[in-house]
Amino acid sequence: MKNYNQLMIDLSKKGRKAYALPDNDVDVKPLDDYLPKELQRTTKPYLPEVYEVDVIRHYTNLSNKNYGVDTGFYPLGSCTMKYNPKINEDMASLDGFTKLHPYQNENTVQGSLALLYDLGQKLSEITGMDGFSLQPAAGAQGELTGLMIIKKYHEDRNDIKRRKIIVPDSSHGTNPASVTAVGYDIIEIKSDKNGGVDMEALQAVLNEETAGLMLTNPSTLGLFEKNIVEISRLVHEAGGLVYYDGANMNAIMGITRPGDMGFDIVHLNLHKTFTTPHGGGGPGAGPVGVRADLVDYLPYPTVEKKEDTYYWDHNRPKSIGRIMGFYGQFGVLVRAYTYILTMGAEGLKRVSEAAVLNANYLQSQLKEHFKLPIDTICKHEFVLSGTGGISKYRTLDMAKRMLDYGIHPPTIYFPLIIDEAMMIEPTETETLETLDRFIDIMLKIKKEGEENPELLRNAPITTVVRRLDEVKAARKPIVKWSRE
Amino acid sequence: MNRYIPLTQEDQKYMLEKIGVKGIDDLFSDIPESIKLNRKLNINDSYSELEVQKLMKRLSNQNNNLDDYTSFLGAGSYDHYIPSVVRHIASRSEFYTSYTPYQPEVSQGTLQYIFEFQSMMAELTGMDVINASMYDGATATAEAAIMAIRVNNRSKVAVSSTIHPETWKVLETYCHFREIKLIKIPEIDGKTDLEDLKLIDSDTAAVIIQSPNFYGVVEDVAPIEKVTHENKSLLIMNVDPISLGIAKSPGEYRADIVVGEGQSLGIPQNFGGPYLGFIGTTEKLMRKMPGRICGLTNDVDGKQGFVLTLQAREQHIRREKATSNICSNQSLCALMAVVYLSVMGREGIVDVAKQCISKANYTMEKLLETNKFKKVYPGPIFKEFVLETALDADKIEKALYEEKIIGPLNISRLKKDKKNQLLFAVTEKRTREEIDKMVDIIKEVH
Known part of the structure; x- marks a missing residue:
């Protein structure tokens, strides 16, 4: 069915319907009696008229054009595309969780509040922090929340000349974008030759305008920042706070903790480390944890416990404020909680061990054949230069060719500091056989590239569509169906 | 193992x-x-699947869910009908276990449903373009305010007092840190006070109006649009998509930006999330909009296909110069919404809206007949309304609750100055029997 090529609106035929509402059993007046004519719309929206089978077949056919973790290997660096356990989905679908109104009386939602409270406690222990807000909707909103906390902290101390946030040049694009979103300025510092923070460059920019530093550890190169204790100390000494981007937490659970490294604020990506599905781009969740003296700054409301009763605490005068309409992505939090119950302390540690072992195995086998800019033990991921200076084809071509072999390619062209970067994160949920198959495919593609680069440049050839014209899409954007 | x-x-x-x-x-x-x-992390040891199920069910059973209770509670989260089809499609793991569609050749499923979501939402709102979705209605509103500042480089944003109080709070948070000044346009009779539109001036980047507003009242946006555009400010409308089955669309009002909460479109109430924020605008401002946008194009063989487009606005390309720091969208929730809209279609969306407006009006009249309530705002209303009562709101809540009804919102919970005002929500799911029962119970409250 891969040639299925219809839009939902193409299936429409006047008179068909896919819904069944009950009869309107109250006394009904003409619409004009309820809503003055001038407040009514003049034409009906141009939506499809189809029957139920059309809807099911259409979207089932579309699903067949998608590749997910359930389809196969997905070594997308920095995204932690691990298996999403099915029990998580079942638990998040329980009526007792899905059919709840956020404003229900606290007495009627004690189960949900207990879950949130306990999840906050567990995340605090896993990261070595003292308090958590589960409100942030995504990693990027977690960053935003963390930066708001940094800004409010300095504002409260009337230290308002601190307006600069330091990030390494290997950082994710959301870091600088979040800095702008709180009205701060960004200072990007170069990485040293081992991909770590260049200590001299850091010291050179630290001063009384430093509001904070944002860091991922392990870094986006998949390398542990050995100087982290010293880095935290220097930033603190200069009066700034240290922010932990939890994108790479999958490498260190139960082994070391951001709190112990000296971080003041962390966010976690539950859709990465804690197996909640990526959902084709969301919803995820980006809870934020802080050290003890910053707990008062967390977004309100927070869940608190008094004797055996849980409640929402809205009365938090130092809080940065509210960042979501309600309490965040509750359904996602239920999944993450289920996962933590399933894994337990030792299970989570084993996750990180296996993730790091898998990455190092792949790295050790691939570095003989590909250029590995920094050759050292990696954590949960590593970055190769896909082409390693060969100019007949590009890393993009290799990635596209990989699609023909039925696997999802690694992240490419990120981080920006590695030429023709290919960032590989196998995760712990893949077998040795899958890793070996990936190695074979990488070698095969390299050989194909040397012998017949055209093959790579023309790839993919087996997918439902081939390379798409992005320039055309951007020049004259068509962003909705036409009415014809 | x-x-x-x-x-x-x-x-x-x-x-x-x-x-x-x-x-x-x-x-x-x-x-x-x-x-x-x-040392070992001080959290639980691992549990077997059966044990996890037991633990989680025990927790969920400590909640009283809306399958067992009849709800008249709304205020931004609504108990609408969700067709079975929605859950079945959203449960397909080809959809939910995929990543953001950065490799379009193997993501045509996700990309096409986003394109269809954009198309249907554009139809409903009357706008030129809607993006792939935002975290929720409140954050979408904050992003719209920031977008407006970026468009016309002015310093403040005017917001009607009739907006949802929590949306206002989120606006406050985002704007405080971004150093954007917010001003409130006062309200009168539950509507934006047209006399106070003089607050809009040449320094106002945008005016934000919610309709139906927090009190359930459908605002007449025409005079607001006039003043807003006379001052070359942008008009931002925050709308309930269900109301657009019958209500005049933001496009018809010539709004510049539309935002809203899409939970009503087939998404479970989920104790507040995940929900579905949406944002849309005119063709002219499309390149200033935050978030992902999917576009139609073709592949090297000329075959139709979809890609994420206009990415030069986004953080992964532009870093600190991006239109927003947003990286994700609420893709799976957008899928639920697009399936919902496909199921309802052009007739269904109108039917739902008509049932809401007639059932809400019926409920309001029945409650007024008890002589225990006073209408405080003249309306017109859509699916929610406010009544004032001399009765003790807690007593009403308790009496209803004993009969398995989750009653209206006591507005003072969110707006301290509003005493004795209750906000009732009535969707198409409420039956006459349920409504009459609720009214009968309140009759007996003294």
């Missing part, structure tokens, strides 16, 4: 040999000893 980790002892031994290290610990030798945990 853990069921999600396939590593056997034999595998581990082989892999460590290949890597050239003795043990797993060697792979963590780059972590300074001083910061190693060297």
Whole structure:
């Protein structure tokens, strides 16, 4: 069915319907009696008229054009595309969780509040922090929340000349974008030759305008920042706070903790480390944890416990404020909680061990054949230069060719500091056989590239569509169906 | 062994040999000893699947859910009908276990449903373009305010007092840190006070109006649009998509930006999330909009296909110069909404809206007939309304609750100055029997 090529609106035929509402059993007046004519719309929206089978077949056919973790290997660096356990989905679908109104009386939602409270406690222990807000909707909103906390902290101390946030040049694009979103300025510092923070460059920019530093550890190169204790100390000494981007937490659970490294604020990506599905781009969740003296700054409301009763605490005068309409992505939090119950302390540690072992195995086998800019033990991921200076084809071509072999390619062209970067994160949920198959495919593609680069440049050839014209899409954007 | 980790002892031994290290610990030798945990995390031990199910069910059973209770509670989260089809499609793991569609050749499913979501939402709102979705209605509103500042470089944003109080709070948070000034346009009779539109001036980047507003009242946006555009400010409308089955659309009002909460479109109430924010605008401002946008194009063989487009606005390309720091969208929720809209279609969306407006009006009249309530705002209303009562709101809540009804919102909970005002929500799901029962119970409250 891969040639299925219809839009939902193409299936429409006047008179068909896919819904069944009950009869309107109250006394009904003409619409004009309820809503003055001038407040009514003049034409009906141009939506499809189809029957139920059309809807099911259409979207089932579309699903067949998608590749997910359930389809196969997905070594997308920095995204932690691990298996999403099915029990998580079942638990998040329980009526007792899905059919709840956020404003229900606290007495009627004690189960949900207990879950949130306990999840906050567990995340605090896993990261070595003292308090958590589960409100942030995504990693990027977690960053935003963390930066708001940094800004409010300095504002409260009337230290308002601190307006600069330091990030390494290997950082994710959301870091600088979040800095702008709180009205701060960004200072990007170069990485040293081992991909770590260049200590001299850091010291050179630290001063009384430093509001904070944002860091991922392990870094986006998949390398542990050995100087982290010293880095935290220097930033603190200069009066700034240290922010932990939890994108790479999958490498260190139960082994070391951001709190112990000296971080003041962390966010976690539950859709990465804690197996909640990526959902084709969301919803995820980006809870934020802080050290003890910053707990008062967390977004309100927070869940608190008094004797055996849980409640929402809205009365938090130092809080940065509210960042979501309600309490965040509750359904996602239920999944993450289920996962933590399933894994337990030792299970989570084993996750990180296996993730790091898998990455190092792949790295050790691939570095003989590909250029590995920094050759050292990696954590949960590593970055190769896909082409390693060969100019007949590009890393993009290799990635596209990989699609023909039925696997999802690694992240490419990120981080920006590695030429023709290919960032590989196998995760712990893949077998040795899958890793070996990936190695074979990488070698095969390299050989194909040397012998017949055209093959790579023309790839993919087996997918439902081939390379798409992005320039055309951007020049004259068509962003909705036409009415014809 | 853990069921999600396939590593056997034999595998581990082989892999460590290949890597050239003795043990797993060697792979963590780059972590300074001083910061190693060297103890077990103080959380639970692992539970079997059956134990997890038991624990989770016990927690969920401590909640009283809306399958067992009839709800008249709204205020931004609504108990609408969700067709079975929605859950079945959203449960397809080809959709939910995929990543953001950065490799379009293997993501045509996601990209096409986003395109269809954009199309249907554009139809409903009357706008030129809607993006792939935002976190929720409140954050979408804040992003719209920031977008407006970026468009016309002015310093403040005017917001009607009739907006949802929590949306206002989120606006306050975002704007405080972004150093954007917010001003409130006062209200009168539950509507934006047209006399106070003089607050809009040449320094106002945008005017934000919610309709139906927090009190359920459908605002007449025409005079607001006039003043807003006379001052070359942008008009931002926050709308309930269900109301657009019958209500005049933001496009018809010539709004510049539309935002809203899409939970009503087939998404469970989920104790507040995940929900579905949406944002849309005119063709002219499309390149200033935050978030992902999907566009139609073709492949090298000329075959139709979809890609994420206009990415030069986004953080992964533009970093600190991006239109927003947003990276994700609420893709799976957008899928639920697009399936919902496909099911309802052009007739269904109108039917739902008509049932809401007639059932809400019926309920309001019945409550007024009890003589225990006073209408405070003249309306017109859509699916919610406010009544004032001399009765003790807690008593009403309790009496209804005993009969398995979740009653209206006591507005003072969100707006301290509003005493004795209750906000009732009535969707198409409420039956005459349920409504009459609710009214009868309140009749007996003294």
